[in-house]
Amino acid sequence: MDEHPLPATRPGRLMAIGGAEDKTRERIVLRRFVELAGGRDGKLLILATASELAETGERYSDLFRELEVGKVAVLRVADREAALAAGPEVLDLLAGATALFLTGGSQLRFSSALGGTPLAAAIRRRHAEGMVVGGTSAGASLLSEHMIALGDSGSTPRRRLVHLAQGLGLAPDLMIDQHFRRRDRLGRLLTALSYNPTPLGVGIDEDTAVVIEPEGTMRVLGAGAVLVVDARDMRFTNSYAVRRGQPLAMLGLKLDVLTTGCGYDLRRRESLPPEKTDVLVLREAAAALAEP
Amino acid sequence: MDEHPLPATRPGRLMAIGGAEDKTRERIVLRRFVELAGGRDGKLLILATASELAETGERYSDLFRELEVGKVAVLRVADREAALAAGPEVLDLLAGATALFLTGGSQLRFSSALGGTPLAAAIRRRHAEGMVVGGTSAGASLLSEHMIALGDSGSTPRRRLVHLAQGLGLAPDLMIDQHFRRRDRLGRLLTALSYNPTPLGVGIDEDTAVVIEPEGTMRVLGAGAVLVVDARDMRFTNSYAVRRGQPLAMLGLKLDVLTTGCGYDLRRRESLPPEKTDVLVLREAAAALAEP
Numbered sequence: 001m002d003e004h005p006l007p008a009t010r011p012g013r014l015m016a017i018g019g020a021e022d023k024t025r026e027r028i029v030l031r032r033f034v035e036l037a038g039g040r041d042g043k044l045l046i047l048a049t050a051s052e053l054a055e056t057g058e059r060y061s062d063l064f065r066e067l068e069v070g071k072v073a074v075l076r077v078a079d080r081e082a083a084l085a086a087g088p089e090v091l092d093l094l095a096g097a098t099a100l101f102l103t104g105g106s107q108l109r110f111s112s113a114l115g116g117t118p119l120a121a122a123i124r125r126r127h128a129e130g131m132v133v134g135g136t137s138a139g140a141s142l143l144s145e146h147m148i149a150l151g152d153s154g155s156t157p158r159r160r161l162v163h164l165a166q167g168l169g170l171a172p173d174l175m176i177d178q179h180f181r182r183r184d185r186l187g188r189l190l191t192a193l194s195y196n197p198t199p200l201g202v203g204i205d206e207d208t209a210v211v212i213e214p215e216g217t218m219r220v221l222g223a224g225a226v227l228v229v230d231a232r233d234m235r236f237t238n239s240y241a242v243r244r245g246q247p248l249a250m251l252g253l254k255l256d257v258l259t260t261g262c263g264y265d266l267r268r269r270e271s272l273p274p275e276k277t278d279v280l281v282l283r284e285a286a287a288a289l290a291e292p
Numbered sequence: 293m294d295e296h297p298l299p300a301t302r303p304g305r306l307m308a309i310g311g312a313e314d315k316t317r318e319r320i321v322l323r324r325f326v327e328l329a330g331g332r333d334g335k336l337l338i339l340a341t342a343s344e345l346a347e348t349g350e351r352y353s354d355l356f357r358e359l360e361v362g363k364v365a366v367l368r369v370a371d372r373e374a375a376l377a378a379g380p381e382v383l384d385l386l387a388g389a390t391a392l393f394l395t396g397g398s399q400l401r402f403s404s405a406l407g408g409t410p411l412a413a414a415i416r417r418r419h420a421e422g423m424v425v426g427g428t429s430a431g432a433s434l435l436s437e438h439m440i441a442l443g444d445s446g447s448t449p450r451r452r453l454v455h456l457a458q459g460l461g462l463a464p465d466l467m468i469d470q471h472f473r474r475r476d477r478l479g480r481l482l483t484a485l486s487y488n489p490t491p492l493g494v495g496i497d498e499d500t501a502v503v504i505e506p507e508g509t510m511r512v513l514g515a516g517a518v519l520v521v522d523a524r525d526m527r528f529t530n531s532y533a534v535r536r537g538q539p540l541a542m543l544g545l546k547l548d549v550l551t552t553g554c555g556y557d558l559r560r561r562e563s564l565p566p567e568k569t570d571v572l573v574l575r576e577a578a579a580a581l582a583e584p
Binding site: 154155156157180181184185186187190203205223224225227229235236238242246247248249250251252253254255256257258259261262271272273274 | 446447448449472473476477478479482495497515516517519521527528530534538539540541542543544545546547548549550551553554563564565566
């Protein structure tokens with residue numbers, strides 16, 4: 001159940017998961033996605049185009065069923081041929097869905113299959129109308145407009161360390177990276193921002209997620225951390241000038257390390273500490289008093 | 293030769309090297325240290341207490357001799373017993389030296405041997421009088437007052453990821469870490485700063501160095517990058533509260549990625565882009581005109 005239903009003209013919430021989310025124990029991240037999807041009233045579609053494994057869609061379908069989402073179905077779009085062939089019955093499914101989940105795999109497998117198709121346009125339209133969209137691993141990256149497609153590891157930004165491609169663009173102001181700590185990906189995120197620091201860099205650890213409200217705040221949940229890099233006020237870079245593989249200078253960045261409960265105001269570009277328990281208690285008390 | 297001799301009442305320059313500096317090709321970093329030490333007029337002492345290898349001191353001695361430093365000698369201090377036994381002849385050697393070089397190894401081997409000894413006090417006094425001090429790897433960390441002694445890798449700060457110990461304290465405002473990119477050490481540096489964000493965090497890549505002027509600017513040279521983390525304005529952390537191994541939140545940090553030629557104003561806590569070539573040319577022209 002969605003505690004704060006949005007008018008249909010507002011975009012749906014987004015959830016970006018850093019991959020390798022807990023699937024067997026408390027399942028805090030997936031459970032929260034089920035809540036966002038509408039809980040027992042939710043109608044959830046799973047799109048596993050990013051995955052090379054045929055069973056990925058079914059696996060998530062089983063997981064979400066265990067977590068008692070209302071209805072769940074796998075949208076079968078294996079490749080570009082299938083994406084182009086997606087007819088009115090697929091668009092009808094999307095029209096009825098409260099939420100869409102994008103699995104992991106390769107973000108290029110997904111973007112090269114769906115890019116420019118009516119199916120991608122329909123996903124964007126339905127999200128704009130209020131459909132919740134979540135993605136894990138490659139599926140998280142795909143929420144970006146300027147998407148990190150490939151890259152190498154390392155904490156230092158280097159020329160040609162990263163390759164960009166066009167993503168789904170549901171979170172156009174963010175550049176999302178995942179498996180962040182485990183795969184040591186700060187360097188590739190910084191490199192991408194050095195090319196153009198317009199988007200906010202968001203590096204998400206495994207079993208960790210951000211929920212993005214359409215009003216422009218983001219909150220973290222899960223076991224790991226989220227590194228947020230704001231390079232918009234960068235005063236100097238030489239990324240255009242250095243040679244292949246050489247490290248880049250980037251002066252004047254802002255960095256926040258968020259963990260569960262922390263947030264970020266995406267409009268003001270400012271991190272938010274976890275809400276204090278006494279504030280929450282007060283709010284609950286106020287809500288209790290306000291009940292009829 | 294030292295182009296800018298300092299009055300004897302000023303501390304000597306410091307050079308912190310991120311380890312694994314080039315020893316066979318251009319040797320940009322070691323060559324610059326020889327310049328700082330006074331070049332052909334330099335009298336350089338090597339202290340290899342951090343290293344468990346008996347030949348480390350000799351190895352650097354050979355390297356610096358190849359680079360044509362005036363005089364070079366190894367100060368043999370194998371352990372705490374030797375450090376305590378260091379008599380007037382050792383202090384005399386130090387009194388005559390223009391520069392001291394600290395090798396790599398284990399910073400705890402060094403600090404547990406020299407900590408609190410008259411020898412450590414003599415090094416600090418000579419540095420305060422103008423002796424240049426350089427260190428690579430463990431030797432770079434040792435320049436800190438609050439020194440990173442041990443830790444684990446990973447880009448996310450986590451409770452207990454790092455152990456601190458007292459260093460030599462020649463650069464008291466800095467917390468220096470090394471082998472930074474190769475060993476993925478951002479997380480341990482952030483963890484240390486979360487405990488107390490007073491010092492500036494300086495993470496130096498391999499074959500890369502910073503030269504710290506006593507007036508309070510720092511310049512980078514070498515093949516890699518230097519990540520500078522300023523956490524002094526940190527607005528929130530939960531490092532005191534989270535459980536062992538859990539990630540920490542740190543909100544409101546500043547990050548700069550410096551590469552060769554970039555600098556940092558340590559007093560104003562502000563990064564400096566490389567000096568523009570036309571400025572350098574102008575300065576050289578002015579100097580030429582100013583010659584008698």
